[in-house]
Amino acid sequence: MADLNVTVHGARATVTLARPQLRNAFNDELIAALTAAFAELGARADVRVIVLAAEGPAFCAGADLNWMRRMADYGRDENLADAGRLAAMLRTIHACPKPTIARVHGDAYAGGVGLVAACDLAVAAETAGFCLSEVKLGLIPATIGPYVVRAMGARAARRYMLTAERFDAAEARRIGLVHEVVPAGQLDERVGQLADQLAANGPQALAACKRLLDDVAEAALDDALVARTVQAIADVRASAEGREGVQAFLNRRRPAWLATT
Numbered sequence: 001m002a003d004l005n006v007t008v009h010g011a012r013a014t015v016t017l018a019r020p021q022l023r024n025a026f027n028d029e030l031i032a033a034l035t036a037a038f039a040e041l042g043a044r045a046d047v048r049v050i051v052l053a054a055e056g057p058a059f060c061a062g063a064d065l066n067w068m069r070r071m072a073d074y075g076r077d078e079n080l081a082d083a084g085r086l087a088a089m090l091r092t093i094h095a096c097p098k099p100t101i102a103r104v105h106g107d108a109y110a111g112g113v114g115l116v117a118a119c120d121l122a123v124a125a126e127t128a129g130f131c132l133s134e135v136k137l138g139l140i141p142a143t144i145g146p147y148v149v150r151a152m153g154a155r156a157a158r159r160y161m162l163t164a165e166r167f168d169a170a171e172a173r174r175i176g177l178v179h180e181v182v183p184a185g186q187l188d189e190r191v192g193q194l195a196d197q198l199a200a201n202g203p204q205a206l207a208a209c210k211r212l213l214d215d216v217a218e219a220a221l222d223d224a225l226v227a228r229t230v231q232a233i234a235d236v237r238a239s240a241e242g243r244e245g246v247q248a249f250l251n252r253r254r255p256a257w258l259a260t261t
Contacts (some may be wrong), residue, residue, distance in 0.1 A: 129167070
């Protein structure tokens with residue numbers, strides 16, 4: 001797959017976002033490829049752990065501009081289908097029976113933060129940055145919301161989802177979005193150590209432990225919750241403000257709500 005590289009060495013699989021020229025931003029093809037890759041690797045008996053990595057300077061910049069241009073012309077039904085595919089991808093990663101590690105070497109914005117949060121473990125380079133930027137565009141981080149809130153907690157999510165401010169790797173660790181922060185030159189070594197530790201554990205026990213963790217979480221990440229997030233982002237995308245925000249971003253101008261400030 002042109003936008004995604006999948007390799008398996010021993011018990012470890014690595015899924016690498018391969019759109020470096022576009023900062024590994026999502027489009028329909030990448031979303032479908034990620035969904036398929038995690039579903040297939042999750043079913044392989046020889047795979048014990050999956051690392052999610054990326055090429056180029058950024059980990060994932062969220063939505064691809066061309067995808068956003070198409071989205072800007074969608075009605076509500078098309079937005080429902082589109083958001084549903086993104087939600088299915090995130091849930092496939094989160095529900096994968098194999099433990100997953102996000103190797104965050106560079107910036108993760110918007111949906112990229114969702115990818116980090118959907119993985120079981122996350123290790124970031126000191127230079128990585130994070131931003132939940134959706135409200136700047138008149139949108140909301142709906143489909144990624146359940147994973148982000150579970151990762152960083154409701155209080156931190158309330159701040160960073162509402163302010164859309166950028167925060168660094170040290171803050172990401174403080175609030176729980178990532179588990180460890182290391183110098184960039186030590187990132188592969190640390191990810192490898194964690195992958196080896198996970199791969200040494202009982203594979204069926206790991207899958208059962210992941211199910212247990214979901215069972216004891218505050219709210220079930222079930223079909224009803226996923227459906228609510230899909231409906232929420234579809235409604236906002238199709239709204240006048242959502243359309244205005246996306247068009248302003250795509251055309252590199254100030255949105256209407258800032259015209260008088």
